[in-house]
Amino acid sequence: RMRLLLPTLLLASGVDAFSVSASGMLPAWRARRALPRRTFHGLRGGGSTTKCSVSAMPENDAMLSSVLKVAEAAAREAGDLIKLKTGADCVKTKVSSKDLLTEIDPMCQSIIERHVREAFPDHSFLGEESVAPGALASADALTAALSGTEWLWIVDPIDGTTNFVHSIPFSVVSIGIARRGEVVGGVIMDPFRDELFSSVVGHGAFLNGEPITCGQEAVLEEAVICAGSPPNAASIAPSLRGVNALMPSCRTIRMFGSAALHLAWIACGRVTAYFEPDLNSWDVAAGALLVREAGGEISGLDGSEFSLATRAVLASNGKTHQSILKTLQEANVYGLDDV
Numbered sequence: 001r002m003r004l005l006l007p008t009l010l011l012a013s014g015v016d017a018f019s020v021s022a023s024g025m026l027p028a029w030r031a032r033r034a035l036p037r038r039t040f041h042g043l044r045g046g047g048s049t050t051k052c053s054v055s056a057m058p059e060n061d062a063m064l065s066s067v068l069k070v071a072e073a074a075a076r077e078a079g080d081l082i083k084l085k086t087g088a089d090c091v092k093t094k095v096s097s098k099d100l101l102t103e104i105d106p107m108c109q110s111i112i113e114r115h116v117r118e119a120f121p122d123h124s125f126l127g128e129e130s131v132a133p134g135a136l137a138s139a140d141a142l143t144a145a146l147s148g149t150e151w152l153w154i155v156d157p158i159d160g161t162t163n164f165v166h167s168i169p170f171s172v173v174s175i176g177i178a179r180r181g182e183v184v185g186g187v188i189m190d191p192f193r194d195e196l197f198s199s200v201v202g203h204g205a206f207l208n209g210e211p212i213t214c215g216q217e218a219v220l221e222e223a224v225i226c227a228g229s230p231p232n233a234a235s236i237a238p239s240l241r242g243v244n245a246l247m248p249s250c251r252t253i254r255m256f257g258s259a260a261l262h263l264a265w266i267a268c269g270r271v272t273a274y275f276e277p278d279l280n281s282w283d284v285a286a287g288a289l290l291v292r293e294a295g296g297e298i299s300g301l302d303g304s305e306f307s308l309a310t311r312a313v314l315a316s317n318g319k320t321h322q323s324i325l326k327t328l329q330e331a332n333v334y335g336l337d338d339v
Contacts, residue, residue, distance in 0.1 A: 176285025
């Protein structure tokens with residue numbers, strides 16, 4: 001099986017995501033990863049996979065296609081600014097000296113919000129830069145944003161801000177779109193490799209217009225696992241326990257510093273899994289859909305069904321999910337520690 005190790009520069013195809021999977025016009029190396037159109041599946045509590053209720057039905061495909069095109073255009077414009085301004089100075093910190101903010105973060109969010117407001121003035125918008133720091137504020141903002149709205153855009157304008165400040169080319173734009181509380185569309189833009197990951201519920205996952213699937217690693221010994229390097233003091237200890245528990249058994253562990261990028265790379269088979277004890281909805285909304293639509297699984301670290309409110313997350317290619325989850329739970333990695 002051909003493996004994608006590090007990203008290579010791919011040019012955007014400009015082909016609509018809904019037509020590509022049916023065209024059959026795929027290069028041989030990518031065709032192996034192509035997914036047939038299928039029913040959307042989600043992870044249920046306890047690890048069994050069952051059909052998950054979704055808000056998007058076939059009659060909504062035209063609307064979802066329009067939403068996706070706006071998200072892609074917004075992500076590309078914000079990504080252009082990220083690439084242009086990489087290395088920007090940190091203007092302040094949030095919950096700690098590890099949690100950085102630059103003047104570019106809110107500028108990227110404004111670009112995305114402008115695209116949304118112009119195309120869908122009745123849609124609601126939740127962006128990281130509009131929410132006070134901290135887990136409680138994030139959870140409260142999500143609850144408020146979901147209340148009484150049909151469509152909600154959930155946006156991290158720069159996921160990987162520390163990388164961005166230090167000119168490390170691992171920062172992405174993440175845009176998730178929820179309808180009635182269920183994520184139905186997602187876009188992750190990596191401007192440094194010109195890679196646009198996109199997904200609509202029930203239609204598979206795509207990279208620059210070509211179908212992708214998760215990797216085929218079947219056992220923990222083959223797994224390349226990503227872990228976070230969290231700014232939250234209560235998350236550091238469980239993260240390190242997880243690394244210590246997994247490292248002797250897996251192939252390797254990597255920390256790239258961007259939750260959305262980790263999830264996108266699971267979806268295209270570059271890495272096998274990713275865990276973190278505390279994430280916000282804007283970190284995972286788009287990536288969670290990508291992973292599921294690429295054939296993978298995502299759950300809480302306690303094995304519960306994933307939702308936008310889930311903060312302690314394990315995502316994987318599916319085949320290794322239960323073995324990784326068991327190892328983490330045996331190391332008491334379920335979420336935040338008391339500090």
